[in-house]
Amino acid sequence: MQPAASVDSETPRAAATVVLLREADTGPEVLLLRRHAKASNMAGIYVFPGGKLDAEDSTLDAATHLDQPHATLHASLNEPDTDGPIAAGLYVAALREALEECGLLLAEPLDAGAPLDADQARALLRAGQPFAQVLAALRLRLQTRHLAPWSRWITPLAPTMGTRRFDTRFFVAQAPAGQTARHxxxxxxxxxxxxxxxxxxxxxxxxxxxxxxxxxxxxxxxRHASVASVLSAARSQRPPLILPEPFDHDGVRVLCYPGDAMHPVRERALPGPTRLHYRERRFTPEAGFDALFD
Known part of the structure; x- marks a missing residue:
């Protein structure tokens, strides 16, 4: 088994994703969005809302528009080597992308009793107004407390899907009540x-x-029976860093994860299988689909 040839050595771009959850009769449900079929990266793939960190995300006025200071957000992210403003900016990026991509706004009015108009906020953002200006115009404070860091994924040097590399922080959050998600x-x-x-x-x-x-x-x-279980698990752990190791084995593309015999990190980071095989345009565990839940 040999490592796949590197096709892209660019520095991964900082990004944030928010896994939005809601409670259903049978347990938690997750929101998935299908990327446009002509998108430059991950075309046609169903993903969680998210995108790259913008410079303005890290310069948002924390005293006015964030419910927690930079120091608290930096500590919660648990990345000592990441600058405080960048760490806070990742929370902002996740919330901004949730509003832009699916119309869900995790925020509260600065003025007690004032209405929260997610549709108006999204319209202003999509019209080209910077996120900070949208928050200022509508007098909103972002609810970073509703985000729980979940994991950190870095695209391998030889991406299997798409060509760009990202350093993406995954957050989990309960979708706000009374709002409707729309692509x-x-x-x-x-x-x-x-x-x-x-x-x-x-x-x-x-x-x-x-x-x-x-x-x-x-x-x-x-593996979780409720949204509360997911959030509790996220808040009680240190978000694992996951840098998949790609290999080609007998003509089959393989992705290995921490804890796998072929991965340099020996400690497991995730439950389930430690490797996926790419066959017939599908990634599956070597032992079959049900191994995802073992």
Missing amino acids: DDEETTDSVWLAPRKALEQYRDGAIDLAPPQIMSLAHLA
């Missing part, structure tokens, strides 16, 4: 709430396409 019909063309296992079954059956971070994250989420 934007530009960057994303479909939105769906699914139980994590149901999403993976649809992927197995070819109904939707998923990337490996989503596959492994959904398998992790499928």
Whole structure:
């Protein structure tokens, strides 16, 4: 077994993703958005809302528009080598992308009793107004307390899907009550709430396409019986750093995760299988689909 040839050695771009959850009769459901079929990266793939960190995300006036100071957010992220403003900016990026991509606004009015208009905030953002100006115009404070750091994924040097590399922090959060998630019909063309296992079954059956971070994250989420369980687990752990190791073995693309015999990190970072094989346009564990939940 030999490592796959590197096709891209660019420095990973800082990014943030928010896994939005809601409670259903059968347990938690997760929001997935389908990226546009002509997108430059991850075209047609169902993903969690998210995107790259913008410079303005790290310069937002924390005293006015954040419910926690930079120092608290930096400590919660648990990345000592990441600058405080950048750490806070990752929270802001996750909340900004949630508003832009699916219309969900995790914020509160600065003025007691004032209404919260997520549709207006999204319209202003999509019209080109900087996020800071939107928050100032509508007098809003972001609810960073609702975000719990979940994991950190860094695209390998030889990406399997797409060509860009990202250093993405995954957060989990309960979707705000009284708001409706809607894709934007530009960057994303479909939105769906699914139980994590149901999403993976649809992927197995070819109904939707998923990337490996989503596959492994959904398998992790499928082990929880409630949104509260997910949030509690996230807040009681140190977010694992996951840098997949790609290999080619007998003509099959393989992705290994921490704890696998072929990965340099010996300690497991995730439940479930430690490697995925890419066969017939699907990533699956070597032992089959059900191994995602073992």
